[in-house]
Ligand SMILES: O=C(O)CCC(=O)C(=O)O
């Protein structure tokens with residue numbers, strides 16, 4: 001299915017809810033859950049070190065170093081399955097990516113808080129290709145001040161591709177809230193282009 005545009009002011013948001021067929025998405029979920037180098041990193045919040053409520057792993061080209069939520073990330077070399085997905089996503093979205101952040105939400109207690117992917121390394125209008133595997137979770141968006149729109153939510157099913165690009169990060173924040181519903185694991189991959197710092 002082609003990417004469909006979601007009409008949000010000040011955003012360019014496109015969704016293909018069946019980018020990968022279910023059998024392929026299920027196989028990838030199992031493979032990446034087993035193979036990725038998962039870590040539970042800590043974040044500093046109000047002077048406290050707290051474990052992030054999810055597991056993460058970062059893969060990319062060797063020079064794609066990145067600072068995210070105040071944490072420095074050294075990319076691990078591409079796993080074959082991730083390199084293959086990168087090619088497919090580059091073809092489907094017409095954009096290049098040099099890294100991918102994997103987030104594993106083990107159950108409904110795992111989550112990601114409100115943020116925008118607006119780190120300087122991503123540039124002013126980053127294209128971020130977000131592939132979801134496993135349990136359906138609701139992805140929420142809320143406008144930053146000045147954007148006349150109510151908060152917005154979309155369910156991201158197994159195998160779906162959400163593309164955020166253009167001014168989306170400037171005008172909107174997003175989050176993956178916890179849910180009290182009993183849900184299985186969900187693995188999300190966000191492919192990004194990180195501008196690499198050139199020495200000297
Ligand atoms: O899990 C998701 O759908 C969102 C992940 C996200 O926002 C991020 O990795 O920056």
Ligand SMILES: [Fe+2]
Nearest residue numbers: 115116117174
């Ligand atoms: Fe994000």
